[in-house]
Amino acid sequence: MFNRTKLVAGVSLLSAIFVLAGTSAAFGQSGSTKDRWLHVRVINSDNKGETVRVNIPLELAENVLPTINKNHLHNGKVTIDQAHMNDVDVHALLNAIRTAKDGEYVTVQGTDQDVRVAKEGGRLLVHVKDNKGSKSNKSDVDIKIPMHVIDALFSAGKDELDVVAGLHALALLGDTELVSVKSEDSTVRVWMDSKNSSD
Amino acid sequence: MLLAKIALGLASTVAFAAIYTFREGVIRVEVDEYRAGGSHVHLWVPAAAVPIALRCTPRNHLENAAVKIQPWMPTIRQLAKELEKYPEANLVEVVDGDDYVQIRTHAGKLQIDVHEPGESVHVAFPISTLEEISGQLTENIPGA
Numbered sequence: 098m099f100n101r102t103k104l105v106a107g108v109s110l111l112s113a114i115f116v117l118a119g120t121s122a123a124f125g126q127s128g129s130t131k132d133r134w135l136h137v138r139v140i141n142s143d144n145k146g147e148t149v150r151v152n153i154p155l156e157l158a159e160n161v162l163p164t165i166n167k168n169h170l171h172n173g174k175v176t177i178d179q180a181h182m183n184d185v186d187v188h189a190l191l192n193a194i195r196t197a198k199d200g201e202y203v204t205v206q207g208t209d210q211d212v213r214v215a216k217e218g219g220r221l222l223v224h225v226k227d228n229k230g231s232k233s234n235k236s237d238v239d240i241k242i243p244m245h246v247i248d249a250l251f252s253a254g255k256d257e258l259d260v261v262a263g264l265h266a267l268a269l270l271g272d273t274e275l276v277s278v279k280s281e282d283s284t285v286r287v288w289m290d291s292k293n294s295s296d
Numbered sequence: 297m298l299l300a301k302i303a304l305g306l307a308s309t310v311a312f313a314a315i316y317t318f319r320e321g322v323i324r325v326e327v328d329e330y331r332a333g334g335s336h337v338h339l340w341v342p343a344a345a346v347p348i349a350l351r352c353t354p355r356n357h358l359e360n361a362a363v364k365i366q367p368w369m370p371t372i373r374q375l376a377k378e379l380e381k382y383p384e385a386n387l388v389e390v391v392d393g394d395d396y397v398q399i400r401t402h403a404g405k406l407q408i409d410v411h412e413p414g415e416s417v418h419v420a421f422p423i424s425t426l427e428e429i430s431g432q433l434t435e436n437i438p439g440a
Contacts, residue, residue, distance in 0.1 A: 145393035152386055157378040164370040293385045 133268045136295045141283045150295045155268040162261050173261030174253050191251060194221065195244055219244050227280075236280035243270070321405065321422035330414050343425045350432045358436040366437055369430055376426035379406060 133155040141147040163173040203214035211226040221242040227235045249266035253259035278285035325339040379401055388399040396411040407420040
């Protein structure tokens with residue numbers, strides 16, 4: 098049951114964890130973690146109309162995650178398998194991006210996809226637009242990754258992602274959209290605000 | 297006169313029991329199968345009875361359960377503690393045609409509702425019960 102929806106929701110949640118958006122400088126707001134909620138909404142506009150709504154208080158996630166010790170997750174940190182990093186020094190790469198000026202880093206305009214990676218207002222922006230395939234398969238993906246959240250994520254060490262630190266950094270932000278995926282038959286949205294419901 | 301005293305004693309006991317039960321809340325489990333011969337289980341148990349029931353459960357069964365759930369015990373306890381801060385929240389909602397799943401907190405209870413064509417399951421229990429159960433299971437971990 099809900100296989101497709103679960104998949105999309107899973108991808109969205111993972112995206113949310115990795116994106117953990119916004120900078121206080123960029124958004125000019127701060128708040129306590131207590132009233133911050135992370136929302137994930139997936140809507141499929143097919144005939145069954147699958148909808149997934151997840152609303153998680155950031156403080157709850159921050160306090161519960163460190164208690165989970167399973168597989169790659171330990172004490173709120175995810176161990177990165179170096180075998181899947183293709184010998185890329187992520188810390189060096191991030192440091193280079195952090196110190197670089199705002200601007201467009203990657204712009205690809207292809208027949209299949211348009212890809213844009215840029216740094217703007219302390220955020221890393223990724224935009225992917227599908228050009229190929231049927232109308233229903235085309236999608237627009239927007240991801241906004243604040244640099245200070247990325248810093249927090251990679252603050253644990255070389256082989257770890259500190260998810261709790263990332264969540265904490267995220268909680269200091271104002272209302273913000275993190276991930277947006279739009280296609281003909283489905284929309285995915287991951288955002289953060291102070292409401293305890295998604296609509 | 298004696299009968300009146302007995303009646304007063306009984307009435308007071310019932311009143312105190314009722315107040316205690318309502319204060320602690322009720323665990324509700326409802327399973328309905330909408331087909332010929334399908335079962336309909338409706339269970340309402342005072343949450344206050346759970347710790348008593350756990351104390352009456354044979355120790356070896358509790359130890360088995362405690363050992364199995366041990367890795368998740370800190371998570372359950374922390375989750376219960378955190379959920380108490382959010383007495384009214386829709387945490388997860390999935391709608392897929394006629395299928396529906398909702399996990400939410402309402403009036404200090406954790407509610408799980410699942411609807412499928414031909415079957416529905418509703419479970420609701422006070423969040424504080426989670427803490428109590430995990431606490432008692434922790435006590436029963438061998439060597440703890």
